[in-house]
Amino acid sequence: MFPAASLLAFSLLATVYGQQVGTLTAEVHPRLTVQQCTSANNCQTQQHTVVLDSNWRWLHATGSSTNCYTGNTWDASLCPDPVTCANNCALDGADYAGTYGITTNGNALTLKFVTQGPYSKNIGSRVYLMAQDDANYQMFNLKNQEFTFDVDMSNLPCGLNGALYFVEMDADGGKSRFPANKAGAKYGTGYCDTQCPQDIKFINGEANILGWEGSPSDPNAGSGQYGTCCNEMDVWEANMNGAAVTPHVCSVQGQTRCEGTQCGAGDERYDGLCDKDGCDFNSFRMGDQTFLGPGKTVNTNQKFTVVTQFLTNNNQTSGTLSEIRRLYVQNGKVIANSKTNIPGLGTFDSITDAFCNAQKQVFGDTNTFEQLGGLAQMGNAFQQGMALVMSIWDDHAANMLWLDSDYPTDVPATNPGVARGPCPANSGIPATIETSEASASVTFSNIKFGPIGSTY
Numbered sequence: 001m002f003p004a005a006s007l008l009a010f011s012l013l014a015t016v017y018g019q020q021v022g023t024l025t026a027e028v029h030p031r032l033t034v035q036q037c038t039s040a041n042n043c044q045t046q047q048h049t050v051v052l053d054s055n056w057r058w059l060h061a062t063g064s065s066t067n068c069y070t071g072n073t074w075d076a077s078l079c080p081d082p083v084t085c086a087n088n089c090a091l092d093g094a095d096y097a098g099t100y101g102i103t104t105n106g107n108a109l110t111l112k113f114v115t116q117g118p119y120s121k122n123i124g125s126r127v128y129l130m131a132q133d134d135a136n137y138q139m140f141n142l143k144n145q146e147f148t149f150d151v152d153m154s155n156l157p158c159g160l161n162g163a164l165y166f167v168e169m170d171a172d173g174g175k176s177r178f179p180a181n182k183a184g185a186k187y188g189t190g191y192c193d194t195q196c197p198q199d200i201k202f203i204n205g206e207a208n209i210l211g212w213e214g215s216p217s218d219p220n221a222g223s224g225q226y227g228t229c230c231n232e233m234d235v236w237e238a239n240m241n242g243a244a245v246t247p248h249v250c251s252v253q254g255q256t257r258c259e260g261t262q263c264g265a266g267d268e269r270y271d272g273l274c275d276k277d278g279c280d281f282n283s284f285r286m287g288d289q290t291f292l293g294p295g296k297t298v299n300t301n302q303k304f305t306v307v308t309q310f311l312t313n314n315n316q317t318s319g320t321l322s323e324i325r326r327l328y329v330q331n332g333k334v335i336a337n338s339k340t341n342i343p344g345l346g347t348f349d350s351i352t353d354a355f356c357n358a359q360k361q362v363f364g365d366t367n368t369f370e371q372l373g374g375l376a377q378m379g380n381a382f383q384q385g386m387a388l389v390m391s392i393w394d395d396h397a398a399n400m401l402w403l404d405s406d407y408p409t410d411v412p413a414t415n416p417g418v419a420r421g422p423c424p425a426n427s428g429i430p431a432t433i434e435t436s437e438a439s440a441s442v443t444f445s446n447i448k449f450g451p452i453g454s455t456y
Contacts, residue, residue: 019054019181019189019202020062022092027187029130030096030104037450048138050109050390052094052102053126053188054173055200062090069201072214072222085207086180091187100125101441108445111392113160114438123220123434126391128169128188129447136171137185139385140449142310144317147235148455150446152303155439156239158421159400159428161393162442163237166386167193168230169255178205192255194248194274196227196263203228204257217396217430227263229273230255231381234280235308240300242404242421243292244285245308245326247351248278249369249377253384275368279356281326282403285420286348286359287341293422298328298335305329305446307456312379321379324351329456342416351375363417392442399428 029049037043059068061078068078068089079085096102100122101112115122131138140147149164156162169192170177175184181202183189191200199221201208208224215221231253234246250256250273258264264272283291292298307327312319328335339349345362348355353374360367373380394400398407404421405428406413413419427433433440448455 019086019183019205020090021183021187022058022060022062022090024060024065025058025093025095027093029134030102030109032104032109032129033107034129034447034449035107037448037454039451039454042454043448043450046132048132049130049134050102050104050127051130051186051188052096052100053128053191054091054183054202055191056100056122056125057094057187058092059089059201060092061088072218072220074207074209074212079207079209082206082209083180085209086202086205089207091183091189102127107447108443109390110441110443111162111390113392113394113440114434116438124391124393126191126389126393128185129388129390130185131171134186135184137169137173137387139171140166140388141317141382141385142166142449143321143379143382144310144312144315144319144452145449146307146309146452146455148305148307148446148448149236149444150303150305151236151238152443152445153238153240154301154303155441156392157433157437157440158239158241158404158423159394159433160239160437160440161237161391161395161400161403162239162444163389163391163393164235164444165237165389166233166235166382167191167389168232168253168381168384169387171385171387174205174255180205190255192228192230194229194232194250194278195276196229196258196265196272196274198223198225198227198263198265200228215396221396225259227258227265228255229258229263231378231386232278233378233381233386234278236306237403239400239404241293241423242282242284244280244282244403245324245351246278246280247324247369247375247378248275249372249374249381250274251372253380270366270368275372277365277368279351279359279369279374281337281351281355282420283338284422285417286338286345288338289422291338298330302330305456309452310379310382311452321375321382322352324375326350334456344416359417365417390444392440394430394433395428396430399430401425401428404428
């Protein structure tokens, strides 16, 4: 993720957060099939489920329906300190379709942007692919492998992000490392990413209430003293007007709680544990403005297939990650990735350390990706195992301009790397699109993974 202002602010109305297990609503994970391939045309269907992130769930007192968190304020009597709050408050089950707009059908997952229920209005969602049990996330090591999915984002306009990515979470959601976390992966706990988000309500099994301040732009979000950091591989961040594939790395391995400068907030963006910018390949930003979008070479008015290959230096799963390649399939045609067309950048059509270093130099960007280990560190994270995340969200920090418009907004759009998409500079304002684009959605389907060349 790349919101440059501060933290990821996923919006949520009338729903809250926690670590104990509530019993007022049954937790039933929606089913989703995926395929594991061993060679071309040889793929086996697996039965999996998805789970809603704990940050979206109703949090109430254990043994009653009293809210522990309302709007962007904690209940001081139930939550006088981080440990007591974790003991007093319970995460409950979710009505996936009715409250959150999350539905599955065979191999397809659809996420709605705004869901208006009888008592609440929900904005966005984030889900994880579960292992073939109810207690752990499915963990992926994609070194010398490829990962493929279909996406329909024809109903995903400017300012929104339908994201599919991997983060280095604990397989059990942190349940074994942090005994105060009674809920675990079954209730979507343990999130982390390279933005070291400080809006996560429970980190390491404790409530993030110290120093908690409500968001000035989101009446239902805030941030606390701590953030939660880990390596992140953004396979797909996109709407119908733009898309980016971006590895991000950290100086730490696995989910790590940060504080102060470690979190890299604000002016300390480049001093923290993680590389918040990442090394992105966005075709529009790289100089080909005709490649992806409505009616373009990859036509976002229709469903298409996204293939991402993670190549190693020795073509073995034991090797060092050295290249990330991208191609597309649409209407039976394989479409090679676009090539860079930026003066002074050279010609690249994949992510390598050489591409990242050249891009950072030409664009004048800080190269924390290289400083924190580059692609080799991304490969180390896959070696540890990474969880699959799918989400739909709007951006209270930067209006998603970093993905689909000109960004930063205080420099000429003609500067190399500033033009990232065709959306207007005044687009993506959450207060506007949460009403005007309430019916937006994204559908991910036909997920496959396996050796290079086996999934498409």
